[in-house]
Amino acid sequence: MPELPEVEITRLGLKSLINYKVSEVVIRNSSLRWPVDRSLHKILIGRKLISLKRRGKYILAEFPNGTLIIHLGMSGHLCIVSKDREIMKHDHVDIVFDNVSHKIVRYNDPRRFGCILWTEKNPLKHKLLDNLGPEPLSSDFDVDYFFQKLRKKTASIKNTIMNSHVVVGVGNIYASEALFHAKIRPQREAHKVSMTEANNLVLAIKETIKNAILKGGSSINNFFDVNGKNGYFQNEHQVYGRKDKPCILCKNPIQQIILGQRSSFYCKKCQQ
Numbered sequence: 536m537p538e539l540p541e542v543e544i545t546r547l548g549l550k551s552l553i554n555y556k557v558s559e560v561v562i563r564n565s566s567l568r569w570p571v572d573r574s575l576h577k578i579l580i581g582r583k584l585i586s587l588k589r590r591g592k593y594i595l596a597e598f599p600n601g602t603l604i605i606h607l608g609m610s611g612h613l614c615i616v617s618k619d620r621e622i623m624k625h626d627h628v629d630i631v632f633d634n635v636s637h638k639i640v641r642y643n644d645p646r647r648f649g650c651i652l653w654t655e656k657n658p659l660k661h662k663l664l665d666n667l668g669p670e671p672l673s674s675d676f677d678v679d680y681f682f683q684k685l686r687k688k689t690a691s692i693k694n695t696i697m698n699s700h701v702v703v704g705v706g707n708i709y710a711s712e713a714l715f716h717a718k719i720r721p722q723r724e725a726h727k728v729s730m731t732e733a734n735n736l737v738l739a740i741k742e743t744i745k746n747a748i749l750k751g752g753s754s755i756n757n758f759f760d761v762n763g764k765n766g767y768f769q770n771e772h773q774v775y776g777r778k779d780k781p782c783i784l785c786k787n788p789i790q791q792i793i794l795g796q797r798s799s800f801y802c803k804k805c806q807q
């Protein structure tokens with residue numbers, strides 16, 4: 536599943552299309568999490584892409600008349616392809632930009648949990664985005680805010696940092712990694728995390744996500760950027776996917792447990 540770093544890398548890769556106009560929209564299969572608006576071509580043709588923003592794992596493509604809200608779901612990809620690129624099985628939507636090389640933004644999604652929604656209103660007030668917690672890299676996500684949130688929660692700390700009402704965009708991989716850096720066991724109840732530990736975890740989440748963006752994301756579930764390049768942060772995973780392999784700090788074997796139906800990885804000795 537693409538996590539925040541992969542979505543951010545996708546957004547950055549699409550920025551070359553800003554200021555270009557849409558010349559065509561092709562909807563081959565409108566069936567995503569919610570159906571893609573069949574009149575999107577009428578809405579977008581001749582409109583210039585003004586900006587590309589991100590909120591949590593949503594990409595916000597702003598046009599003069601509204602915004603496309605795009606989520607990659609479990610398996611969505613956005614790629615920039617040329618006109619002669621062969622159509623693949625799960626290529627749902629093309630947005631063709633009238634730039635010099637006639638580049639196409641192509642949305643492919645085998646599992647169809649993603650979405651492409653149009654809104655003419657403020658996208659940040661859309662029901663999908665309105666109740667989201669702070670961005671992990673913003674100054675709003677600090678220890679004072681975070682510790683207050685933890686004090687009320689009896690859920691595990693791992694499930695708490697993956698809760699998008701607490702902080703957005705910390706998915707399964709980066710939650711395991713950040714907890715290792717902060718030396719906190721994933722299954723510990725959130726309200727039992729001290730202020731010092733909460734501070735370490737805030738810093739670890741920010742560092743892990745920043746580093747993953749820098750390394751092009753984790754290409755473990757077939758993620759690649761808009762130009763088809765792999766990320767290489769998966770080579771730096773310290774615990775995620777390393778069951779029974781030696782901890783890089785103490786050499787004890789990495790443990791795997793299931794929390795909230797997701798695999799979690801940690802070191803029994805280094806994380807308390």
Ligand SMILES: [Zn+2]
Nearest residue numbers: 782785802805
């Ligand atoms: Zn260890």
